Amino acid sequence: MKSAAISYKGHRFPQQIIAHAVWLYFRFPLSLRMVEEMLLERGIVVSYETIRRWGRKFGAAYASRLRRKKPSRNDTWHLDEVVISIGGRKHWLWRAVDQDGYVLDEIVQARRDTNAARRLLIRLLKKQGLAPRRIVTDKLRSYGAARRDVMSAVEHRTHKGLNNRAENSHGPLRKRERMMQGFRSPGGLQRFISVFSALRNLFVPPHPKRSALAIHIHRIRAMAHWKTVTGATA
Template identity: 85%
Template sequence: MTSSTISYKNHRFPPQIIARAVWLYFRFPLSLRLVEEMLVERGIVVSYETIRRWCRKFGAAYAKQLRRKKPSRKDIWHLDEVVISIGGQKHWLWRAVDQDGYVLDEIVQTRRDTKAAKRLLVRLLKKQGLSPKRIVTDKLRSYGAAKRDVMPGVEHRSHKGLNNRAENSHVPLRKRERMMQGFRSVGGLQRFISVFSAVRNLF
């Protein structure tokens, strides 16, 4: 995660240390202060605020590199949505995973309706570059309506018991959410999950 395409200009720490700190934070259920302590044990003195800035600045670039290493080509997509409270307001995290649990895409939205489901499907088709053989969802009717509009020829199985793959994919994020005492903004959550899922897909 230290490609020459990423600029580390004006950073006094080597790229390897920066990448290590960012990886530790997103891969394991660690707070920024715990990452700071782990680095201190190795003789690297850096504040948790600096680590926070590294995560914000380099996280997206690292995630982009990781996605290039293992693009998913599976043909069954499991879709699900989970409620997340941000600043006392209800939001929905829409997520798609393949049959192996590889996160294909996820997006934070304020609605849980056909328009929101359609937005997820359109993003998926654009990112994956192909349609799946089948999508699997819970009983939310919005999925069926969106599927008929976006990918009418794709098989759709809608059953609560069939969608454990997508539902289980929320568990790691729920653990981090509790540890972080929630998320403060939609943008902050979207940035976090972009890196968090890319790291978990490969490690």
């Protein structure tokens, strides 16, 4: 079923400007005030609070319409968790990426235990629609217990050196965390990463050793798809 077009009714700025502002904020390590300044340089006077509201209103709608990578039974899921401090309390961001570094899912949770690992695996199975050939994790025992409950037939490999794809995937978010001076709430972090990772999946080539021309073509196609999704093709 085809998604309905995104409505910009009631907004005085055209969709091209709104989509561009949201793209700048989620795609690059920029603060809201930096995006405000970049738009001002182009003669567009809009406050950073308005940009914040655009990101909250339209970001999720854009992300939900971006194409997703087709899952395969030959996939390998790399799972990892990273601690993020929110309001002085520890929270854990659980992330799954595939063998190409494509972000499959992320979930913010208050604990680092078997129930949290199980919740991630159940979400992944529901979202992907099928189990992978294997999962790769660090030596956290919660993964093994959760895997036995949820997907006992799937091969499970544990080795710190094997899980670099998942561990490296935390880097871009860490940069944003520093730029934003932290996140205000677990819900705000969950909303942000859902859009942030969807744009990274679209714009970042899956194989970094591609030629410069292949990367250039990939970005052109990604931008064309982004404009189609946001209605900013005019």
